[in-house]
Amino acid sequence: QVVESGGGLVQAGGSLRLSCVISGMPLEYWVVGWFRRAPGSDREGVSCISGDDGSRYEAASVKGRFTISRDPAKNAVYLQMNSLKPEDTAVYYCAAVYRGAAVSSLCEQRLEPNHWGRGTQVTVSS
Secondary structure (H helix, E strand, C coil): CEEEECCEEEECCCCEEEEEEECCCCHHHEEEEEEEECCCCCCEEEEEEECCCCCEEECCCCCCCEEEEEEHHHCEEEEEECCCCHHHCEEEEEEEEEECECHHHHHCCCCCCCEECCCEEEEEEC
16 A cells, blocks of 8 residues: 655745655565656656665656655655745655566656555645
């Protein structure tokens, strides 16, 4: 099971931190990613991380502003979002695929995750 939290409404330039808690197996067994879908747009892979070795992938659109991290003790993955822009407004989803998958493959959507969360809304006002 994958459960996200932490979305909300924030002004442009502000920050939010999203949390994703995974149950069932230890985090080291997963590659975890954050995705988003804005109204009228395709789903986009934002950032992904290996629960095992912490290797990361970030989309060009968020590089330098968003940071993904993990806490194996809490079986959690976080997405720290800084310098938010109105175009970051979307529903953000956490997803997990069994380890062995490449982090880039998950974020570039070349494979389908095993589990998806229900999503959390992020709205950035101008």
